[in-house]
Amino acid sequence: MIEDDFYRSSSQFRLWSFTEPSLKSQRATTNAVASDRVRAALHRAQEARRSANSSAAGTPAPGGDADNKPVEEKPIDCLTPEEEQQVLNYYCEQIIQLGDAYKPPLPTIVRATAIQYLRRFYLTNSPMTYHPKQIMPCVVFLATKTDNYYLSLRQFAEGVPSTTAEEIIAPEYIVMQSLRFTFDVRHPFRGLEGGIMELRAIAEGQGQPAPHTRTQTPEDLKRGLMGIAPSPSPSPTPTLNDRISRAHHDTREILKYAAQTTDAYFLYTPSQIWLAALRLADRPLAEYYLDTKLGGPGTQQQQKENPFYALRTKLLATLANCAAMLESYQPLSSNQDQMKTLRRIIGKKLYHCQNPEKANLSGQKRIPAAAAAATTTTATAGGGESGTSESEMERLAKKRKLESDQKRKQSANDLFGGELVMQRTKEKQAE
Amino acid sequence: MPPARDVIAHRGDDDEVCPVCKSSRYLNPDMRFLINPECYHKMCESCVDRIFSSGPANCPVAGCHKTLRKNRFRKQTFEDINVEREVDIRRRVMHILNRREEEFDSKRAYDDFLEQREEIIANLVHGTDVAKTESDLQKYASENMRSIRANQAIEAQEASSFREQQTQEQELARLRREAVRQEYENERREIMAGREDVLSRLAAGRPADAAAIAREGQKVLLKKSSARRSEEERIRQKQAALRNSDVKKSGPGAVSSSDKADDLGGSSLIKGLKKIKTPEPEKPYDPFMGYVPEKRDYYTLRDYYPNTYLDPVRQDTRMQAGGYDLQEYYSRTLMEAFAGLGCFIDEEISQRDIANASDISGPVATKGAAMAAVSSAGTPDASS
Numbered sequence: 001m002i003e004d005d006f007y008r009s010s011s012q013f014r015l016w017s018f019t020e021p022s023l024k025s026q027r028a029t030t031n032a033v034a035s036d037r038v039r040a041a042l043h044r045a046q047e048a049r050r051s052a053n054s055s056a057a058g059t060p061a062p063g064g065d066a067d068n069k070p071v072e073e074k075p076i077d078c079l080t081p082e083e084e085q086q087v088l089n090y091y092c093e094q095i096i097q098l099g100d101a102y103k104p105p106l107p108t109i110v111r112a113t114a115i116q117y118l119r120r121f122y123l124t125n126s127p128m129t130y131h132p133k134q135i136m137p138c139v140v141f142l143a144t145k146t147d148n149y150y151l152s153l154r155q156f157a158e159g160v161p162s163t164t165a166e167e168i169i170a171p172e173y174i175v176m177q178s179l180r181f182t183f184d185v186r187h188p189f190r191g192l193e194g195g196i197m198e199l200r201a202i203a204e205g206q207g208q209p210a211p212h213t214r215t216q217t218p219e220d221l222k223r224g225l226m227g228i229a230p231s232p233s234p235s236p237t238p239t240l241n242d243r244i245s246r247a248h249h250d251t252r253e254i255l256k257y258a259a260q261t262t263d264a265y266f267l268y269t270p271s272q273i274w275l276a277a278l279r280l281a282d283r284p285l286a287e288y289y290l291d292t293k294l295g296g297p298g299t300q301q302q303q304k305e306n307p308f309y310a311l312r313t314k315l316l317a318t319l320a321n322c323a324a325m326l327e328s329y330q331p332l333s334s335n336q337d338q339m340k341t342l343r344r345i346i347g348k349k350l351y352h353c354q355n356p357e358k359a360n361l362s363g364q365k366r367i368p369a370a371a372a373a374a375t376t377t378t379a380t381a382g383g384g385e386s387g388t389s390e391s392e393m394e395r396l397a398k399k400r401k402l403e404s405d406q407k408r409k410q411s412a413n414d415l416f417g418g419e420l421v422m423q424r425t426k427e428k429q430a431e
Numbered sequence: 432m433p434p435a436r437d438v439i440a441h442r443g444d445d446d447e448v449c450p451v452c453k454s455s456r457y458l459n460p461d462m463r464f465l466i467n468p469e470c471y472h473k474m475c476e477s478c479v480d481r482i483f484s485s486g487p488a489n490c491p492v493a494g495c496h497k498t499l500r501k502n503r504f505r506k507q508t509f510e511d512i513n514v515e516r517e518v519d520i521r522r523r524v525m526h527i528l529n530r531r532e533e534e535f536d537s538k539r540a541y542d543d544f545l546e547q548r549e550e551i552i553a554n555l556v557h558g559t560d561v562a563k564t565e566s567d568l569q570k571y572a573s574e575n576m577r578s579i580r581a582n583q584a585i586e587a588q589e590a591s592s593f594r595e596q597q598t599q600e601q602e603l604a605r606l607r608r609e610a611v612r613q614e615y616e617n618e619r620r621e622i623m624a625g626r627e628d629v630l631s632r633l634a635a636g637r638p639a640d641a642a643a644i645a646r647e648g649q650k651v652l653l654k655k656s657s658a659r660r661s662e663e664e665r666i667r668q669k670q671a672a673l674r675n676s677d678v679k680k681s682g683p684g685a686v687s688s689s690d691k692a693d694d695l696g697g698s699s700l701i702k703g704l705k706k707i708k709t710p711e712p713e714k715p716y717d718p719f720m721g722y723v724p725e726k727r728d729y730y731t732l733r734d735y736y737p738n739t740y741l742d743p744v745r746q747d748t749r750m751q752a753g754g755y756d757l758q759e760y761y762s763r764t765l766m767e768a769f770a771g772l773g774c775f776i777d778e779e780i781s782q783r784d785i786a787n788a789s790d791i792s793g794p795v796a797t798k799g800a801a802m803a804a805v806s807s808a809g810t811p812d813a814s815s
Contacts, residue, residue: 001773005722008779019784022781194764194766197761200736204737271767271769293730
């Protein structure tokens with residue numbers, strides 16, 4: 001399908017799509033790395049404090065050691081990946097609320113983009129390293145920019161309680177780097193509008209059959225739509241148009257909340273998400289709509305003739321999974337128990353296992369060279385894995401440069417440069 | 432079959448006799464003998480006119496029943512009729528088996544081909560296996576019509592260019608000779624003039640000056656000749672340079688690419704021919720790399736969709752004035768509605784992950800590569 005190839009070329013598919021196990025292992029790795037570093041950093045901080053104390057006292061006495069021993073033995077209680085997820089979900093809801101604080105409220109799409117930025121950011125970073133409280137305003141501000149909803153920083157800072165403009169943009173470079181500079185988020189909202197638009201056209205007898213099911217006439221489509229099972233919702237709607245409008249509204253609500261605070265964006269494509277949401281809102285309608293595209297269930301014979309039969313079965317299973325995921329969502333605020341545990345996690349646990357070296361972001365903000373210098377100094381101080389990864393980064397950069405040089409040289413050898421078409425097809429294959 | 436040897440040996444003698452009409456050169460001094468490559472029987476011109484004017488007829492020589500045609504009669508080139516015949520056969524065979532060296536895989540294959548050709552010629556000349564050889568030859572000729580023609584064309588071209596070059600060289604040589612002659616002439620004239628001048632001065636001057644005048648005259652002559660010589664040298668160098676450049680220019684032009692369009696492996700007669708690679712026809716350039724711009728698989732775009740929210744936009748001139756087109760909106764929303772509907776991330780991404788993993792661990796299974804894999808999988812936490 002051509003449309004699918006369009007999606008395959010997006011950065012969301014290439015960089016930000018995961019299978020469930022890979023998503024989980026990614027989070028586990030992030031958590032493990034961050035925990036190690038937090039422990040090391042806290043340890044270093046204690047050492048520093050102790051040495052400062054002892055030098056202040058001027059007595060490297062055994063008593064000092066005795067003082068510190070119980071502190072060292074106390075294990076640092078880091079967040080588990082699950083707790084991190086809860087924290088993250090909490091801040092996703094905070095973003096939605098933050099959007100309401102402005103007049104006019106931030107558009108849904110800006111909030112959704114911000115939430116996805118936050119989720120992508122915490123895929124490779126841990127709340128223990130960067131506190132979500134600092135990151136959240138930054139991603140929202142970034143989203144207003146990438147979604148072309150202009151707010152000045154001052155104006156924006158007024159909506160965020162108890163921070164300054166400086167603090168908001170302090171982690172911006174780190175955020176962008178963690179987003180791998182891919183700011184494009186494919187949302188299901190516009191797709192939903194398109195689907196509803198087409199459903200309405202069908203309802204008014206102006207539907208156009210899909211390219212592969214040419215035999216259907218607009219009247220057939222309309223009759224089919226009239227004939228679908230009534231909506232399972234408790235209050236039946238009088239007309240078809242009302243039914244579509246209601247489905248539209250319900251789907252939108254699902255997309256606004258459930259789709260944002262679950263991992264749907266990582267695991268499914270936007271069109272699968274909106275169809276799954278529509279399936280939740282009005283299942284017969286969604287299934288009928290899908291049948292107009294891919295052919296109905298039909299008899300055995302028809303199934304054999306239908307070229308999309310395999311695709312259809314697979315898609316229905318995927319939609320069911322996605323719908324289950326969306327359905328499982330419960331707003332945190334509705335669940336008092338959860339809120340209580342969350343407060344404990346964020347209030348106490350996260351406070352204790354916060355990486356002290358990353359606390360002050362405005363100090364190392366924006367200028368990447370400065371940030372790199374800062375990390376190298378910490379690396380040389382602490383040694384260990386951060387140092388190697390730093391040199392690794394340099395090595396990678398050098399390798400990239402070498403490769404591009406080589407490529408340029410190769411094309412320079414050719415009198416008229418390399419072959420255009422061949423190169424492109426090769427790249428495509430490589431993808 | 433061939434006429435008696437002694438007759439030919441005395442060719443041109445007065446007592447030469449036409450074997451058909453028995454008239455001798457003695458009676459008819461203008462008598463010319465003609466032969467036909469069909470049977471190589473010699474007869475005089477008047478006999479040919481007499482017998483074959485009214486169409487093809489049998490050879491009048493007793494025992495030879497070949498049918499001859501008048502237009503095939505020609506003058507004998509070689510004294511020995513056997514040589515004549517061999518040259519004819521050779522010409523014919525070479526005409527058909529005209530493969531060129533560059534068409535063969537190796538020098539060895541070409542040499543084999545040459546040997547084979549000689550063998551065929553020898554067979555035809557000496558009459559061994561004539562029927563089979565002839566049929567082979569005919570078969571080959573009909574199968575490889577095109578390449579034979581192409582090679583003939585190339586040969587003709589080469590011959591004509593060779594001739595051209597030849598005449599050019601002759602012309603140049605002539606010019607050089609002319610120039611040398613001219614030069615010699617000039618020199619001689621000058622010497623004469625100088626001598627005369629000295630003589631006249633000697634005649635006019637006093638006897639005491641005689642020796643001085645003679646010496647001076649000698650010196651002038653020497654100077655002139657040396658000046659001339661250096662001038663000539665200069666011109667000669669220039670000409671040489673010109674010639675060199677001429678040769679260079681004609682050098683690469685002589686190499687012409689031969690057209691080997693047909694007969695891949697078709698010629699069972701000749702072995703070791705290069706496989707002819709016909710270059711693949713270049714595909715037309717496709718800027719969309721297989722995409723058809725307006726083609727969609729999930730939906731058909733309409734010109735209009737009923738929508739209470741969008742309908743006012745159609746009428747709103749303020750929106751239309753800026754170039755806003757609802758059509759764009761329709762196509763974008765519908766595209767986003769279906770873009771990726773058939774992408775099953777759990778399958779495609781896991782396949783991609785596997786591919787990536789094998790890519791990285793395959794060629795460079797170093798620690799650095801593993802680190803690169805980790806950082807490319809996106810752990811800035813570990814690297815920043």
